Amino acid sequence: MKKSLLYVLTFILLFIAGCSSSGTAGQDSITIAWLPNESGTDLTDTRDEIGRMIEEKTGAEVTHQTTTDYIVAIEAIANGNADMAYLGAQGYIEAKNKNDQVLPLVVPSGESGTLDDAIYYSWLAVEIENADEYKNGDEFAIDNIQGKRFSFVSNSSTSGFRVPSTGIVDYFSEQPGFEDVTADDLLEGGDNHFFSDVLYGGSHQGSAVNLLSGNVDVAAFCDTCVNNYVELIEGEENRPGAIYKVREDAAEPFNTVTGKEFILISVTPVLNAPFVINGDNINEEMQAELLEVMTSDEVANNEKIFVPEDSDFSGLFSKTADERLVDVEDAWFNPIRELSN
Numbered sequence: 001m002k003k004s005l006l007y008v009l010t011f012i013l014l015f016i017a018g019c020s021s022s023g024t025a026g027q028d029s030i031t032i033a034w035l036p037n038e039s040g041t042d043l044t045d046t047r048d049e050i051g052r053m054i055e056e057k058t059g060a061e062v063t064h065q066t067t068t069d070y071i072v073a074i075e076a077i078a079n080g081n082a083d084m085a086y087l088g089a090q091g092y093i094e095a096k097n098k099n100d101q102v103l104p105l106v107v108p109s110g111e112s113g114t115l116d117d118a119i120y121y122s123w124l125a126v127e128i129e130n131a132d133e134y135k136n137g138d139e140f141a142i143d144n145i146q147g148k149r150f151s152f153v154s155n156s157s158t159s160g161f162r163v164p165s166t167g168i169v170d171y172f173s174e175q176p177g178f179e180d181v182t183a184d185d186l187l188e189g190g191d192n193h194f195f196s197d198v199l200y201g202g203s204h205q206g207s208a209v210n211l212l213s214g215n216v217d218v219a220a221f222c223d224t225c226v227n228n229y230v231e232l233i234e235g236e237e238n239r240p241g242a243i244y245k246v247r248e249d250a251a252e253p254f255n256t257v258t259g260k261e262f263i264l265i266s267v268t269p270v271l272n273a274p275f276v277i278n279g280d281n282i283n284e285e286m287q288a289e290l291l292e293v294m295t296s297d298e299v300a301n302n303e304k305i306f307v308p309e310d311s312d313f314s315g316l317f318s319k320t321a322d323e324r325l326v327d328v329e330d331a332w333f334n335p336i337r338e339l340s341n
Contacts, residue, residue, distance in 0.1 A: 033082035036203035039066035090158035101279035113322030122159035124266035300324035
């Protein structure tokens with residue numbers, strides 16, 4: 001009887017010890033996958049700060065999975081190798097198509113602190129010396145991009161492929177001789193193709209460098225992914241005709257093109273990118289804790305995550321007014337989903 005009682009007490013103590021070493025929601029660890037755009041060393045401190053705040057709230061140890069390919073991050077969250085990920089809207093949709101338990105958690109808001117203005121911008125840019133080639137009178141136009149060397153980010157990128165390719169197709173399908181053009185026609189370049197050559201930067205930063213290093217004539221990339229490397233020197237931010245210059249102290253990969261200038265010829269608003277979770281890995285209690293910490297004032301006011309305008313820190317989001325992370329439902333992404341239909 002004494003031995004049986006001892007075994008029972010030992011089991012109970014081991015059970016309690018096991019529970020005490022787990023997160024408050026019963027999960028020991030959380031792996032966060034990051035797209036190539038957010039995997040650089042310039043954002044290490046921001047990634048670590050997000051991880052630290054999650055650890056403090058949940059008790060689970062956070063590991064960051066940086067990547068050099070969109071597909072790696074998308075597959076990681078879809079197949080459960082990652083528990084959480086920061087993806088573009090298109091990447092989220094692709095991951096959810098693979099696994100319906102991939103769920104949106106939060107997105108960064110706009111200046112209002114709500115979803116009403118939760119947008120960023122997809123750019124088509126050219127080198128400053130070639131700007132006049134892409135004008136129709138005094139206005140910028142995309143008519144002359146056909147036949148040029150073009151850089152996308154990845155065909156899984158929202159603002160680096162899905163949105164610009166849709167815009168190009170919508171515009172040219174109304175022009176004589178291009179009525180049947182599709183997004184698939186833009187994937188590769190060469191003779192009898194829409195573009196003479198097509199490159200993929202692998203990240204928004206890489207696509208911009210493709211342009212500034214002279215490898216292509218036109219490039220698609222977004223504002224938020226290059227803000228840490230460039231500065232507006234003329235025109236209105238996020239408007240055709242705006243001229244940007246690479247900072248002299250820009251980190252990799254822009255350190256090879258410092259001082260280079262480019263001009264925007266087309267600008268399209270895009271729905272902000274979500275943090276998503278794998279519902280097969282993250283139970284409902286942990287989901288609630290993650291939502292609570294990510295939408296907290298502590299995160300919104302953390303200057304390593306939401307960086308003030310006058311700061312030299314390279315962070316993930318900018319703080320100009322009431323920006324914060326806000327919860328979001330799947331249906332909010334339907335406008336991006338419909339671009340594929």
